[in-house]
Amino acid sequence: MSALRLAVVAAGLLLVWALIVRLSGVPPYILPGPELVLDAWTSHVPALARHGAVTFTEILLGLLAGTALGVVSALSVAGFRGARRWVLPVLVASQAIPVFALAPLLVLWLGYGMPSKVAMATLIIYFPVTVAFLDGLNRTDPAWLDLARTMTAGRGRAGRRAILWHVRVPAALPALASGLRVATAVAPIGAVVGEWVGSSAGLGYLMLHANGRMQIDLMFAALLTLAALSVLLYFTVDRLLRRLLPWQPERAFDRAA
Template sequence: MKLLRLLGIAAGLCGLWQLLVWTTGAPKFILPGPALVLEALTGNGALLLQHAGVTLAEILLGLLLGVLLGLGSALTLIWFRRLRPWLLPVLVVSQSIPVFALAPVLMLWLGYGMASKVAMATLIIYFPVTAACYDGLRHTPAGWLELARTLGADRRGQLLQIRLPAALPALGSGLRVAASVAPIGAVVGEWVGSSTGLGYLMLHANARMQVDLMFAALLVLALMAVSLYFLIDRLLRALMPWQPETLFDDNDKDNAA
């Protein structure tokens, strides 16, 4: 049922896309139709796969580092209370600087290789994960903590056995957001400067007026992002069986009613 729904959504979007091409009469070098993009996708499969592998590695490394740093920052804010008045303003101010504006600086510091793209993805992922995890940790029900203290649990035991499990739903929301925005950092880094990756391929194709190839690379990037989101969503559902309802769950409350 879920697969049929996704196929139906994809077919509907392709239909709207083709309708837009027909109604606007846009030339193919401005807006190619789905058939032309599919032809470019199949005709350049090896090239797209090569560049997609680089971008995927950047996304996964950035996701891993962003999640680890975000989780570590949230735990630091909870554990060291005296540091909160100092760290929280720094965290908020850091988000007032557009991450995209840092891309040239990261290129200058880390070079045109994979490191600068991973750093961009990490920076974009870091704040959603930190904010979601910290919010979940500090909103642990007071009754649970009081019961743990009554049973003799120390701060470490409360953190590991009460706060962290209670914060998993909030952390899961942060991870889903991170999976959605992770490709942005990698692609922006590739746009600023690189010789591989889907972002580089899109710029290269655009400069040569190969708009169908550019759309094909964009489609591959979108499929990667959606697949990553679904994978993380499934892993989170396995880790939190007491919260099975998600955006893509067939057995939600509305259906049950």
Template structure:
């Protein structure tokens, strides 16, 4: 049932063009989902962390939404958005939305009280306090959320491809499993792992440039 490493390596070499072409499709879904999830997550984090009233209402709803298994909603997304790119992007967006929202909102809530008092002393209005004090203080939390999201986003894209797709690494895995082509299955898994690692390194590099004072993870 387990292919020999040499067989997997042979598939990786002989079918490299095909595998990396499918990886490019999956990576497109992942990156689009990561971008959308970040946009919605930051907006929701501002609402939750910026207003205690909104946070008390919205945060329990967000937590409850995470109790739904992704496999349960994936068929619905395929029905609503079709078998193309959109359903996979939405799935990746959903799976990373909560980590980014939670991390960013927590960063906003943990702004140093001394800095907030200093802003009041200088008579800063709420917008100035948010822009100059709270947002910079919350960026390390956002960076942590993005690093987690970079690892989880591929799960959403691949699950979407398993449910309904005609291309992508998830589709390749599903077809290889059905045909007992375990060498191709393991080769696709390796390419997915490498793609995820490259994405994580790219996110790390981007966040180090944007938020240079955040320490790198151990």
């Protein structure tokens, strides 16, 4: 999506928001208008920048940690048959327990600082990255695998390792890219939930305290800042993945965007 289209979409959403506030007559302490939120944003730029930097750092570190952990887990399951019995239960358990229930425990164990928020983001990112990459590894074209087995000089474990790194991993990179896009979109959830449970900085912390003081315009300003950071991170990751995977075929929808 180009910057112009993104600006048009944002302007359209702001227009709909302003019309809803104007036509419904809803009081500002329930839904402030865009002009009130803009005033709150301009009045609290230093605080929003400081808390936004904390949240963005938590999201970025969680994205890196969750991606690394997911890639290692997928490679372990695909490359070592015995690892499947150990890794798959961890995958299931990571999604069977809601992260909202784990947030208080992580804050208790890791403290109110950044580590607990990074851990929350890592838990949310871990599953989509692992599943997407593992699915890509398992869906390698059988014809490629047969050809690789025929041409591989080494047999046994060495041959399987060579096929994994030279055939299956390159073929699975587009699937990994799809998992990374999903992970980037959901990464802010972990950081913000962790900040709501217990923190001393971050946009989630700012929203929680603004809500407690009935500063609804400031809460919306923090929410819009979080949305802007999330959109910026997503399109940055998407553009980077397109550059790193030039052989990945683009769908007609992607070319139109």
